[in-house]
Amino acid sequence: xxxxxxxxxxxxxxxxxxxxxxxxxxxxxxxxxxxxxxxxxxxxxxxxxxxxxxxxxxxxxxxxxxxxxxxxxxxxxxxxxxxxxxxxxxxxxxxxxxxxxxxxxxxxxxxxxxxxxxxxxxxxxxxxxxxxxxxxxxxxxxxxxxxxxxxxxxxxxxxxxxxxxxxxxxxxxxxxxxxxxxxxxxxxxxxxxxxxxxxxxxxxxxxxxxxxxxxxxxxxxxxxxxxxxxxxxxxxxxxxxxxxxxxxxxx
Amino acid sequence: xxxxxxxxxxxxxxxxxxxxxxxxxxxxxxxxxxxxxxxxxxxxxxxxxxxxxxxxxxxxxxxxxxxxxxxxxxxxxxxxxxxxxxxxxxxxxxxxxxxxxxxxxxxxxxxxxxxxxxxxxxxxxxxxxxxxxxxxxxxxxxxxxxxxxxxxxxxxxxxxxxxxxxxxxxxxxxxxxxxxxxxxxxxxxxxxxxxxxxxxxxxxxxxxxxxxxxxxxxxxxxxxxxxxxxxxxxxxxxxxxxxxxxxxxxxxxxxxxxxxxxxxxxxxxxxxxxxxxxxxxxxxxxxxxxxxxxxxxxxxxxxxxxxxxxxxxxxxxxxxxxxxxxxxxxxxxxxxxxxxxxxxxxxxxxxxxxxxxxxxxxxxxxxxxxxxxxxxxxxxxxxxxxxxxxxxxxxxxxxxxxxxxxxxxxxxxxxxxxxxxxxxxxxxxxxxxxxxxxxxxxxxxxxxxxxxxxxxxxxxxxxxxxxxxxxxxxxxxxxxxxxxxxxxxxxxxxxxxxxxxxxxxxxxxxxxxxxxxxxxxxxxxxxxxxxxxxxxxxxxxxxxxxxxxxxxxxxxxxxxxxxxxxxxxxxxxxxxxxxxxx
Ligand SMILES: Cc1cc2nc3c(=O)[nH]c(=O)nc-3n(C[C@H](O)[C@H](O)[C@H](O)COP(=O)(O)O)c2cc1C
Ligand code: SF4
Ligand code: SF4
Ligand code: FES
Numbered sequence: 100x101x102x103x104x105x106x107x108x109x110x111x112x113x114x115x116x117x118x119x120x121x122x123x124x125x126x127x128x129x130x131x132x133x134x135x136x137x138x139x140x141x142x143x144x145x146x147x148x149x150x151x152x153x154x155x156x157x158x159x160x161x162x163x164x165x166x167x168x169x170x171x172x173x174x175x176x177x178x179x180x181x182x183x184x185x186x187x188x189x190x191x192x193x194x195x196x197x198x199x200x201x202x203x204x205x206x207x208x209x210x211x212x213x214x215x216x217x218x219x220x221x222x223x224x225x226x227x228x229x230x231x232x233x234x235x236x237x238x239x240x241x242x243x244x245x246x247x248x249x250x251x252x253x254x255x256x257x258x259x260x261x262x263x264x265x266x267x268x269x270x271x272x273x274x275x276x277x278x279x280x281x282x283x284x285x286x287x288x289x290x291x292x293x294x295x296x297x298x299x300x301x302x303x304x305x306x307x308x309x310x311x312x313x314x315x316x317x318x319x320x321x322x323x324x325x326x327x328x329x330x331x332x333x334x335x336x337x338x339x340x341x342x343x344x345x346x347x348x349x350x
Numbered sequence: 351x352x353x354x355x356x357x358x359x360x361x362x363x364x365x366x367x368x369x370x371x372x373x374x375x376x377x378x379x380x381x382x383x384x385x386x387x388x389x390x391x392x393x394x395x396x397x398x399x400x401x402x403x404x405x406x407x408x409x410x411x412x413x414x415x416x417x418x419x420x421x422x423x424x425x426x427x428x429x430x431x432x433x434x435x436x437x438x439x440x441x442x443x444x445x446x447x448x449x450x451x452x453x454x455x456x457x458x459x460x461x462x463x464x465x466x467x468x469x470x471x472x473x474x475x476x477x478x479x480x481x482x483x484x485x486x487x488x489x490x491x492x493x494x495x496x497x498x499x500x501x502x503x504x505x506x507x508x509x510x511x512x513x514x515x516x517x518x519x520x521x522x523x524x525x526x527x528x529x530x531x532x533x534x535x536x537x538x539x540x541x542x543x544x545x546x547x548x549x550x551x552x553x554x555x556x557x558x559x560x561x562x563x564x565x566x567x568x569x570x571x572x573x574x575x576x577x578x579x580x581x582x583x584x585x586x587x588x589x590x591x592x593x594x595x596x597x598x599x600x601x602x603x604x605x606x607x608x609x610x611x612x613x614x615x616x617x618x619x620x621x622x623x624x625x626x627x628x629x630x631x632x633x634x635x636x637x638x639x640x641x642x643x644x645x646x647x648x649x650x651x652x653x654x655x656x657x658x659x660x661x662x663x664x665x666x667x668x669x670x671x672x673x674x675x676x677x678x679x680x681x682x683x684x685x686x687x688x689x690x691x692x693x694x695x696x697x698x699x700x701x702x703x704x705x706x707x708x709x710x711x712x713x714x715x716x717x718x719x720x721x722x723x724x725x726x727x728x729x730x731x732x733x734x735x736x737x738x739x740x741x742x743x744x745x746x747x748x749x750x751x752x753x754x755x756x757x758x759x760x761x762x763x764x765x766x767x768x769x770x771x772x773x774x775x776x777x778x779x780x781x782x783x784x785x786x787x788x789x790x791x792x793x794x795x796x797x798x799x800x801x802x803x804x805x806x807x808x809x810x811x812x813x814x815x816x817x818x819x820x821x822x823x824x825x826x827x828x829x830x831x832x833x834x835x836x837x838x839x840x841x842x843x844x845x846x847x848x849x850x851x852x853x854x855x856x857x858x859x860x861x862x863x864x865x866x867x868x869x870x871x872x873x874x875x876x877x878x879x880x881x882x883x884x885x886x887x888x889x890x891x892x893x894x895x896x897x898x899x900x901x902x903x904x905x906x907x908x909x910x911x912x913x914x915x916x917x918x919x920x921x922x923x924x925x926x927x928x929x930x931x932x
Contacts, residue, residue, distance in 0.1 A: 153831050167488040229843070274404065276827040
């Protein structure tokens with residue numbers, strides 16, 4: 100059987116639109132390839148799917164599932180961009196905001212932040228729930244990178260990127276339940292004593308302002324940052340997010 | 351294959367076991383030990399650290415030389431007793447006394463619901479607490495008498511089997527199941543198990559024959575059998591008695607499974623709360639080796655199989671099969687993405703069967719007596735019997751075995767429960783039912799249960815019960831997925847607000863909305879069932895909430911302004927009416 104034939108046979112339907120998928124793809128992979136946006140935070144093409152944020156929650160033949168981890172299978176009827184599901188996603192985004200400490204106007208990442216962009220996309224106007232105000236440590240020990248745990252959303256993109264892309268093991272999540280927190284792999288527990296460098300992809304992957312590169316703050320003015328010029332739902336925006344505002348001007 | 355048990359058969363090189371030893375030695379896990387263990391076991395420092403922080407029984411700062419953990423279960427817990435001992439010994443709950451002698455805290459259900467109130471002292475189980483016993487304990491602690499020298503009868507754990515059935519009442523001759531299985535051969539034996547209609551006793555009720563078949567057919571470098579003895583669901587203690595009095599049948603079920611799926615290694619994952627069973631279990635394993643029921647050439651045939659025991663360290667989520675496997679792999683107990691399921695990709699990514707203790711014991715009997723014998727009992731979709739752990743407001747709590755299809759009322763009559771307000775069937779993750787449902791029947795077609803059966807009389811404050819369960823889930827959430835990590839805490843806070851008399855109708859509506867979201871969108875069974883007590887109570891006992899609500903106001907903030915002024919009042923030495931908000 101040729102590849103094209105296989106593709107023709109293998110289709111799933113997202114919000115009434117039939118799209119092809121290849122063996123081994125998840126629903127998210129197939130959707131991204133077809134320029135269909137399914138909101139996501141802990142997922143990034145090229146990294147092992149994680150399935151923790153639950154922003155990509157869809158309904159597959161009426162059952163709740165994570166699009167980023169569920170393998171696409173022939174004949175799946177998927178609801179994605181519905182009012183109910185976007186409501187669920189908005190609630191989840193609000194939960195992520197209130198469990199951490201996010202003071203967007205004071206954050207270097209503002210405008211380039213995927214959490215913020217997703218919140219805009221979902222018409223989130225407030226945190227809705229009472230703030231948790233957790234106490235979390237800032238680690239500024241590294242000469243080139245600062246770790247501000249207040250903003251961490253536990254997506255483990257940095258954990259996986261360091262492991263899978265950089266061939267290191269710099270980050271990990273510790274603790275349990277609401278006490279979960281990001282740690283680094285060194286005897287002192289400080290970032291400076293890990294083998295991370297600013298050349299590592301893990302130093303740039305964070306979707307929020309929890310991992311920032313030092314001495315490059317506000318190089319792109321507010322108003323010309325990634326999500327000032329693009330929406331999160333735009334096809335092909337993934338590589339733009341990673342380049343951050345630096346190159347957003349070129350678009 | 352590395353061994354986790356030392357040459358003496360004692361637990362050894364597994365990270366959880368090494369951390370337990372360090373915790374016992376220093377009453378905490380010093381940073382230096384983390385670094386050493388990382389070196390010794392060739393693990394990243396961050397992995398060792400994250401395991402220490404994940405499991406409740408490991409601490410970064412020193413606990414007292416006497417470290418007491420009172421169960422906070424509605425059946426085997428008594429936190430009032432905990433507070434009175436704290437007062438007696440001058441201890442703040444959760445903190446270590448300044449002289450380092452003693453620390454006291456709460457822990458989730460320790461499985462002693464038929465003989466509570468109970469606690470763990472330096473990881474040993476102490477049952478049947480009374481005011482007098484508390485006083486004696488306080489005296490021993492103040493006198494510095496080491497726990498091993500305390501009177502042995504304080505630590506006695508009874509089986510309390512009140513009613514035998516198919517499983518507990520059928521005599522099992524050690525080795526008979528294995529002999530039958532080896533004689534029949536794997537295929538015929540698998541057919542017996544499938545024909546028996548046996549379904550998993552851990553809660554989900556998956557067909558055991560199917561599970562074994564899938565695993566047998568899955569390709570891998572090795573296959574594994576895991577016995578799930580994590581028994582963490584509050585109110586469940588039936589695996590405890592299976593392990594203490596029917597261990598041969600359990601191990602034999604594992605071996606039979608191993609023979610069928612082509613495994614040469616099995617693991618029993620024992621909850622840390624049941625550490626007191628460890629020596630006896632190792633002794634049984636030794637006897638089985640001697641009898642050539644374990645090891646090489648079992649019963650002289652070409653079948654090698656061995657069993658190791660891995661002991662957990664206080665984490666309910668590790669009962670979830672994929673989290674359990676992660677824990678076996680010396681990691682935090684985070685449930686995996688499924689599919690793939692353990693039968694194709696389990697321990698060390700190899701095909702693995704995970705079964706409950708009771709399932710495996712039943713399989714051993716099926717090997718002897720045949721599938722038809724088993725399927726002849728119970729109801730249509732639920733073959734066989736169920737071993738129940740009955741606790742709460744009744745005259746004779748304990749272990750009762752019934753054929754599936756038995757009614758709730760019949761069970762209540764047998765254990766001497768009167769004036770019953772509600773029954774929690776299957777533990778907090780199960781179903782809360784009201785008296786008009788007591789004719790309902792136990793079984794996969796109606797009320798499924800992993801074995802917990804908690805009874806609440808009319809004298810109980812049900813809101814406290816629901817609140818207890820909701821706190822339990824927030825405490826035990828692994829923290830991996832957003833709905834459960836944040837949602838269980840929001841539900842807990844919401845219930846606390848109502849219990850404190852500050853809740854309004856809008857708080858109840860908010861909680862309902864959050865509960866349905868957490869139930870539907872969470873990653874694993876913990877989050878998917880955590881809202882059950884709340885949702886069941888809202889449906890069946892709405893008055894429990896309504897009684898506590900503030901009715902003359904649409905909205906009350908979570909924030910208590912008057913309480914927030916307390917610090918200012920203390921500083922200004924004022925407590926007059928003007929220093930308070932109305
Ligand atoms: C949060 C959670 C806790 C669980 N705890 C246990 C447990 O303590 N014992 C158990 O046998 N199964 C437990 N389970 C079910 C297991 O995941 C699994 O289904 C079971 O061990 C399979 O064995 P069985 O087919 O023999 O029932 C738990 C599931 C969840 C989601
Ligand atoms: S630091 Fe950033 S990338 Fe890493 S887990 Fe936190 S939010 Fe995700
Ligand atoms: S539902 Fe709860 S316990 Fe399960 S993965 Fe999510 S956070 Fe962990
Ligand atoms: S993007 Fe799928 S769960 Fe996070």
